[in-house]
Amino acid sequence: MRDIRHYILGCIMAALAVLVLASWLTPGMANAQEAGSVATETEIDRSATGGATTLEDIMRRQQGLPVDNSFRAENIGDPSAAAGITDQLGTLGGASDPDLWRGMRFNAADVTTQARGPAADVLIQDRGMWWLLFREGPLLTYGGYLLLGTIGALVLFFLLRGRVKIDGEKTGRRIERFKNFERFGHWLLAGSFILLGITGLVSLMGRKFLIPTNGHESYALIAGASKWIHNNVSWAFMLALVMVFVMWVVHNFPDKTDLKWLAKGGGLFGGGHPPAKKFNAGQKLIFWSVIILGGSISVSGLSLLFPFELPMFAKTFAILNTTGLPEMLGFGILPEAMTPHEEMQYAQLWHAIVSFVLMAIILAHIYIGSVGMEGAYDAMGTGMVEEQWAKEHHSLWVEEVKKQENKAPSGATPAE
Amino acid sequence: MKAMLIGFVAIAVIAVGADYTLHQMGWSAAEQGASPSNVRLGD
Ligand code: HEM
Numbered sequence: 383m384r385d386i387r388h389y390i391l392g393c394i395m396a397a398l399a400v401l402v403l404a405s406w407l408t409p410g411m412a413n414a415q416e417a418g419s420v421a422t423e424t425e426i427d428r429s430a431t432g433g434a435t436t437l438e439d440i441m442r443r444q445q446g447l448p449v450d451n452s453f454r455a456e457n458i459g460d461p462s463a464a465a466g467i468t469d470q471l472g473t474l475g476g477a478s479d480p481d482l483w484r485g486m487r488f489n490a491a492d493v494t495t496q497a498r499g500p501a502a503d504v505l506i507q508d509r510g511m512w513w514l515l516f517r518e519g520p521l522l523t524y525g526g527y528l529l530l531g532t533i534g535a536l537v538l539f540f541l542l543r544g545r546v547k548i549d550g551e552k553t554g555r556r557i558e559r560f561k562n563f564e565r566f567g568h569w570l571l572a573g574s575f576i577l578l579g580i581t582g583l584v585s586l587m588g589r590k591f592l593i594p595t596n597g598h599e600s601y602a603l604i605a606g607a608s609k610w611i612h613n614n615v616s617w618a619f620m621l622a623l624v625m626v627f628v629m630w631v632v633h634n635f636p637d638k639t640d641l642k643w644l645a646k647g648g649g650l651f652g653g654g655h656p657p658a659k660k661f662n663a664g665q666k667l668i669f670w671s672v673i674i675l676g677g678s679i680s681v682s683g684l685s686l687l688f689p690f691e692l693p694m695f696a697k698t699f700a701i702l703n704t705t706g707l708p709e710m711l712g713f714g715i716l717p718e719a720m721t722p723h724e725e726m727q728y729a730q731l732w733h734a735i736v737s738f739v740l741m742a743i744i745l746a747h748i749y750i751g752s753v754g755m756e757g758a759y760d761a762m763g764t765g766m767v768e769e770q771w772a773k774e775h776h777s778l779w780v781e782e783v784k785k786q787e788n789k790a791p792s793g794a795t796p797a798e
Numbered sequence: 799m800k801a802m803l804i805g806f807v808a809i810a811v812i813a814v815g816a817d818y819t820l821h822q823m824g825w826s827a828a829e830q831g832a833s834p835s836n837v838r839l840g841d
């Protein structure tokens with residue numbers, strides 16, 4: 383019964399986290415979207431150009447102000463108004479060449495093509511620029527600073543706090559913490575995540591940092607290899623994610639010991655060692671971050687891996703809109719109708735943003751699992767930890783293990 | 799250590815296997831964008 387309540391609590395927390403993240407991270411993009419099409423400026427007088435683009439339109443665009451493009455988007459000819467086929471220009475149909483180009487520009491032209499890929503008939507994708515600018519601008523910059531900042535903070539922490547040592551006398555006795563299978567799952571996850579992180583960063587940042595130093599030829603090779611690794615290693619990550627979830631979820635439901643642990647700050651800055659079961663509250667946070675953020679990265683990644691086959695953002699936004707949350711938070715109504723390429727662009731940004739957040743979290747995890755804490759690495763190295771380490775960091779778990787051992791001493795046959 | 803090495807080897811095996819399988823299934827980007835015939839009339 384208690385477990386079920388914990389489970390429900392966990393689910394609610396997870397759902398909230400996803401909702402908050404989703405609505406929090408997307409409004410800027412949504413607004414940029416609307417700017418392209420929604421008329422917010424005062425009516426511009428285009429009589430001097432016969433209804434075509436005016437200097438004022440161009441100036442507004444250059445200043446980054448919203449421009450109402452409907453005067454072009456809707457000016458794409460009219461087949462029913464075509465001159466008779468034997469009349470002058472009759473063979474042209476009801477649309478002039480500029481009409482046709484405008485139709486292509488605004489994705490309203492009737493295009494047929496030999497290419498059979500999805501969205502192959504979209505020749506010009508309107509509103510792609512904001513995505514491109516966001517991707518090579520704020521995404522790259524702030525994402526980079528987030529990772530560098532995290533590394534900086536960890537270095538600072540190390541200098542201030544130093545390594546977390548085993549306080550008491552070491553016993554020389556070791557107890558099993560993770561079985562072979564569990565460690566295999568962990569390293570499948572860790573190895574693939576690190577490869578995905580590095581190759582993902584190469585894809586995002588290579589143009590900016592590797593082309594200037596290595597040249598185009600060499601970067602083409604790096605980018606190709608990087609893409610191959612990123613696309614194909616993703617499966618190992620997804621598999622490992624499922625493994626880790628199944629193996630460890632029972633130890634990660636929040637309970638009362640977590641509150642006490644958190645209240646003491648995990649004992650990181652003195653204050654002794656608050657009791658913890660198999661996983662302390664900090665580790666539970668890591669676990670759920672990996673599961674939820676890793677899951678979201680996997681889903682958006684699949685959408686990117688099979689272009690146009692798995693669109694999911696229009697639907698997600700529609701669901702979010704029905705909650706009223708985006709509007710309540712002042713982000714307006716999120717776009718619910720999207721062109722195939724827009725779907726991919728949202729998938730790319732979401733994939734990258736969530737990955738940056740998880741990479742930052744994982745940097746901290748790697749730190750505390752290796753140099754940051756004496757005796758921690760053994761848990762994933764050999765699977766056997768020093769008993770004193772276990773008593774200090776997972777006292778309740780040690781008690782449980784001891785109880786089990788007393789119940790069934792090794793070599794004894796269990797009671798019938 | 800052994801679990802870690804097996805984990806890393808598994809990553810490589812799964813990656814190569816995924817690449818092979820997806821190609822076998824015709825899921826390469828090239829094939830997805832290709833048309834089965836050269837000239838397509840009427841669609
Ligand atoms: C070189 C890199 C890494 C090292 C040295 C490392 C080390 C460790 C260690 C020692 C533990 C066991 C902690 C304990 O005994 O309680 C652990 C647990 C765990 N690791 Fe890692 N890890 C690494 C990378 C990763 C990555 C990349 C991920 C996920 C993307 C990950 C996810 C987890 C999770 C979910 C747990 C269980 C919860 C926890 O202990 O926080 N690890 N890791």
